[in-house]
Amino acid sequence: MSVAEQQSLPLGFVRGEAVVDKPEDLYIPPDALELILESFSGPMDLLLYLIKRQKLDIVDLPILNITRQYVEYVEMMKELKLELASDYLVMAAILAEIKSRMLLPKPPQQDDEDEEDPRAALIRRLQEYEAIRKGAEWIEQQPQTARDTFIAEVESNAQQHIEVTPPAVELAELALAFSRVLQQLDLKAHHHIQREQLSTRERMSQILQRVSEQTHIRFSALFSAEEGRAGAVVSFLAILELVKEALIEVVQVNPDSEIHIRQRGAEAR
Amino acid sequence: MNPEQLQQLLEAALFAAPKAMTAEQLKQQLAPLQQVSLKQIQQQLQSIQAFYQERGVQLVKVASGYRFQTRPELGAALAGMWEEKPPRYSAALLETLALIAYRQPITRAEIEEVRGVSVSSQIMKTLQEREWVEVVGHKDVPGRPQLYATTPAFLDYFNLSDLAELPVIDEPESITAETATNEE
């Protein structure tokens, strides 16, 4: 597909680019070895290169030649103390093993099917490796983000319109939170919650709210006929509680005049 | 470089650029434009502007150069793309809210005393912004601290007609005995 492939077989990738400058024969100047080896991604890559270079039929692999060449590479690597050497040594061992098995006379076999050509396994591996290398080349040539394509970035005034949805809370969660608080408390006394008390405390909030808005409220305005007796009791308890907690003051100018309540310390502000 | 290619390149550059670009910057940063006159670039920018007049995005000239932006009237419709699922409230916030609901009117110091930790200003701000909690007065003690209470909006949110409908929390027996005589 690529231009490099059409011209000749690439030696390998260097920084993603196919390198066409490959050694003409086995002799590689020692100072160039490191560079050349860097262009192989591993022993499979090198082996594949050697096979292709010699236009060999892999099925009729002249293991001896390949092994000899291979071992020479490995020797050079050892001299240069290249850390890559171990993986290459494994490959050299595989090649040597294949070679030795080919040279040895076959033991008489009962069943021929059991005896696999020692080269077959290597060939399969080479084929699989070559396929993957093709896949890698194909992926590399795909248009890449930030190299070939850039994602469009467009300003928008949408951010000004974002409405933040506040989290939802269930009543049960709230009750649970309160029971947690109670558990944390040093449980000594009067933390019991009753419906009646709650109504009183709500009324306290309402009265406080009103006195903060109006400063003076007629005492009678704090009671409403619709609420009946129970409502009046709640209001009265709330007023007493607020007085006790010193949150409001009850004032009466003279004994006959209307009673007023006002915020405690309101005049101080 | 023919006008079509020039327009293509300018358009791509303006879409890819993270910020507005002037005609000069475009000429400077795009190698193939070295030989193109500033005037030609400006002409093409105008063509692009005209081309996008009725599209979803438009090429506008702002102080620092040209940039693409979405049509202003689409802002509200697009906002949904940035709206995130609301996070959950913290346990600290829920406990503070619960204390205000069950013990109102209550000062911040009283909340802190019960919870044993300080109440962050952020929590009080969130509760007030949500309009669940408001200041209903000041306690007449030194410093005149604010007294917090829940609002009608709080009741509405939790579908309560009044605070007495808040679930009754079972108290440990030790204190139930003590207050039992006060019960209905």
Next chain:
Amino acid sequence: MNPEQLQQLLEAALFAAPKAMTAEQLKQQLAPLQQVSLKQIQQQLQSIQAFYQERGVQLVKVASGYRFQTRPELGAALAGMWEEKPPRYSAALLETLALIAYRQPITRAEIEEVRGVSVSSQIMKTLQEREWVEVVGHKDVPGRPQLYATTPAFLDYFNLSDLAELPVIDEPESITAETATNEE
């Protein structure tokens, strides 16, 4: 909402979106599209794709949705706008990535078996940091080694919408007598 308005809104959304968007996501996140059928949205997306065919930017479909991006052939000309050079990946990294893409899920030992070389931790780290590769499970063999697979981010980066777009590479005949002698 008429087709023109729909197209305008979709176009603006895709340009402004911080990431690729599927038709479903667009429908879900853009309030005015609630009443519009998915089919209508898809039709308009195709119209937009056709409209931008020859422009500097194109609407492409990658694994995680539709996105606007610059034409691939303009990459080199646009490169000057950024100080950083685009990253280049080594043959070893690309082979490892290809193996994971083609043979997923795959263990590290299996990768090493094919490549004939130990996989450097750095390569696996880079692949995972780029979010191209992730651990999807453990193989049920002694040691329970991790199984690697590619992510949608991998497909997005290489402009693919689906793993099925990877070309078939299994060519058992490729290293036989005929092809080997035909090479060069």
